[in-house]
Amino acid sequence: MECEIRYRYHDLNVYSLSALTMKPESDIFSFVQISENTSSNHVILSVVTSNITSYKRKNEPTMLNQIVWTHDRHESILLKIDPQEEYAYVFASSFVLSYNLFTKKVVQSFNNTFFDENVETFIPKAVDLTNELAIVIGYSSYQRFDIDLWKIYAIQLRPKMASLCPISNASDIIDRIIRMGKSEQTSKNRNYGMSVSINPSGRFTAFGSTLLNLVRIYEISDNKNCARGNVRFGTIRPNIGSNMEDMGFGRSGAWLDDKGTLAVLVYKSRNQTWSESEIYVFKNISTNTNIVDAQPTFILPNNQQTFAPLRKASFLSILAHANNLLILRNDHKYLYVPATEAGNLPTLIDSWKCHACIMRPKPCVSGSYKDAPGISPCTVCPSGLKKPGYHSSVHCQPCSSMSFCPRGASDEVNLNDFFSYNQTFSYPNSPIIDNYDDLLILNFLNIDQTIHCIVASPLFWAALAI
Template sequence: IDQMFIGIFILLLILKPIACVIIYDTTDDNAHGVRIAGNDQFIVYGMNLVMGFHINFAPYVPLPNCVYMNTSRDFYVYSLDVVFNNDNNTSDQLFTFVQISEQMSTQNIYFSIITVNKSLCINGNMSTAIIRDTLILNGTHQEYMLLKVVPSQKYACVFADTFALMFDIVNNEIIELKDSYTFYSYSYPIIPHAIDVTDTYVIGVAYAISYINPNIAVVIAFLCELQPFRSINYTTIIDMNTLTQTATLATTYNIANQMSIAVNNERQMAVFGFPLINVVLLLNINTTSTNTSQWNINIMRTDHGPPNSGFGQSVAWIDDKTVAILLYSINARSWSQSEVWTFAVDIPLQIPLSVFPNNQQILDVDFSVTFFQMVLWSNNLYLLVIYNFVILVPSQAPGYQSIWYNDEDFYSTIFQSAPCPSGTYKNEAGYGVCTICPPQTKNRGNEPAIECSSCLSNSFCPLGSIDDVTLINYTSYIQTFAYPDSPDMNNYDDIIVQNIFSIGHSVRCLIIAPLFWASLAIALCFIIWFIMTMGKVFNCQIIVRHRDNAKKFLKNTDIVGEGERWIGGLSSFAIVVLFGFTFWFAADYHQLYPIETSGPMHASCDTTMRNAIFDNALQLPLSNPDGSRWPIFDMLDAQPFTMSLDLINTGADCENITIQQNRPGVNYVTLSNLSCLMQPDNVTLTATFPLPQHQLEVQLNISGVYSIGGIRLCLRGPGIINGSSTLQTLDTCTLLFTTNETLARTSTVSVSLIK
């Protein structure tokens, strides 16, 4: 028995250190807490991988930055936060932040106040820093430790698995340290996952082991008072009916259990993000009562994001009316797996006001970026991304935006300031993108724009316009025409009789009508006859003298009675008029053949008249008796095509344009014979290139942030004559645009030619 006892004791001694081994993943900076923070003076990123931190100082421009590393400290940083330096007059080179850490060799918990001197940053490296460590607990491993500095900058709050801490930063001393069971007055573990603070209270979200079923955890929101430091109450916000989470998963770190919360003290509201089920909750914080025991939290609204998107991975307030929501896995872009969506908070979070990254604010990297955490202050966006990297998108003044900047910093990238591109404007400060100009407004982009100017009323100014464009220079035209119908009357005698005795209803038809002019001639003849008759009756010597001369003249013009009667000469004038119009009609009718080269009919009221009879039967392209095809088909196959694309109302230059031929199963082929021309209006780009074959897929690529109001696609080919076969010259253009819109990021146009 003694030998068995000794064996068991030795076995326990062997197993005990094995069971207590804790693995610290220094490559995952999203684990166990929040290690990025910033204010208007500096930003800091705690890097466990190199046992140090990365700092950038304001003003936030690409470079300079500082890296501090101390591999002798085996402190695993869980969370940190920055302290605002209110004494810039005497210590403008000193910057302080605080962190909560666990020593990996002992599992001791330390609260650290770290002060760095900006002047000691040389060539991006800082060799020394003032670090004041305070031991909080001995040998007590924590899965989560969350730290926030109170807005007054005097205190810091820490919430962990087994304790809650309030620390005096100014005097470097512990104010309150309580174990979790005592602090929450709850008999089961509460594991905090996210907190935020004001000067009077702390709000947090946590997994709480259910007292009904200790194997299950529910999501709660808790409210704590700062003076005195105590828990007031908590409420379940995600119950077991919505999510069934095991106690084992709830009490250990995994990215699926990510939570985030952000408070707005002015609105007495908080936004809670729970990406596991893609929901964001809007919470009301009731702290109006002087009796703090009556303070409470209520759910105002629940918003659901896209399925499996990690909606709510991180949340933040931009101002009192807008919030930013991080989506962990939206898979929207090849170069970014995550996005930050901005919403108006007072309406359901369905349609974002803006999205980051976007076509103006791209991430110019060689891998798909994933965002883990987000921090916002003064409209600056600070992101922790995959591969131990951080991105800062600084707030810019109206008329400017932040765009990607390629620097040589291994750990971070700070976007740089740039004026709003042509066709956009920005009328407020922020990290966000410039807004596209509304329809009938424009921006040339020559200088920062806080608004777009008006376009001319008759110009083409769609969404995102750069300048006024007159579409008369880019009209559509085709070489096809409607198949005409055969005329109802095809006998020439009937056609000419109908033309003589019809007048029509328009002034033009009246002027060219033979019957109208013949009637005028008859009326004139009647007047002359009446005058001559009255002169004879009343024996007017003047009329009688001229009457004899007129009779001789009229007898000579008599084509009816062959010169026998002068009255026949009068009627001959009407006949001459009819004959004149008849000959004019005949000549014009003759010019209507063939119809391919004829114009409109001038001698008839009906301008669509055709000198042809049409057969509606289709003629099949049968082979020749020897089996060969008609030559015209070989000529069609051999006709070379040239395509032209007019990109209308765009800021793109020729250097931004490339043309490629896409071929299935193989890489694309770049078409090198590209001719590019900027039109005189300076906002229309024409790309012309020969097509290597008739059946193909051509892709035009535009690099850069440019909108396109519309396109005109033209296809041209030379004419060919081969014996009796004539292939006409191909020249057709089609204008494509949508009123008050701009071209989509990817647009497809299909062109089909029928022989």
């Protein structure tokens, strides 16, 4: 089902929103958004509710608006709801606040010195959180040196909000090499995106930087102690060609499960056969991971999952939940890639006219298998194994030792069914000739006694010239 919600407030500039989980057998859909009134510069937090059964009549949604900030303009405002859907947290360039979704009241609010009293300004660019902890990534402008310095902060959410420590101080990745140009270029340029994603257990945090084309995996043993020895990190860096420095690796990231499966958005694809962007999926990722010229486990789209019949487009962001993947495209379409059971892969899309496009499963083709659930494509059967038929299969069957069974075989061929022929006569050996040079010189300088040969000789004309 697809529905469209129209605002009656045309002077609201929406910065961020987060959807609430629908209750079972309910037709009420709700989300929370943070916006700015372009006339008064007031920041408004809204709880928007709509009945999805009346979407065809284009009824206006119910909006509970509350002004939460009245000072200054804002370069960035981020909103995120905790997993228990009890609080909404807002991180902006001028303030930070928490909002109780049950009492509909602001619980805490702080000014721009909340993150670090020693930092002049901090512009948040990405945030992810658990029920107790938030990780916020952004940059601080240093006018004296005309640079932007990216920083990462760990934020305690309960029982009260507090900035614990800047994680960036524990690693020289931030303080040394993530330095950029003027701040006005940073906030509005898609090439300078950053991302953060916390895995389901809250143990690992993936931080991506498109400027550096890398992803860092952080693990903090004590959230209140960000000393260098207390923070471990690994690195994933793709193989970048001479013309792919701006490929946008790490623009968005999402953990698909709690077993180290990480999806990373690559904004500019190397192979633009099916799409202008790609999703790299890595498995078994942890802080022990240090991959240079990294090769992903698989890439979306691929020759089994081409995203057809959708037109080629760029990907702006990705989200993950329970091993399912959601892709936001620049043509205003959403592509939902559900995790399928073992033996099947998500690949079918009904129509290119869809707005929210859902991939449906189909069995692995003959000669391939899939032994685990997820969004991955099927794997080709190795040599000596086969998978006949067009049906779901979690493994390949062994072939007979007396059969021909190559890689990707759908069936085997018995070698006893073919006769072997021996050649009756062998080819004669070629004679050994080692006087080619003598033959060439003999024929090149050969001069007969005829007048014509003497006149045509180069030696004759050379003698005349001398």
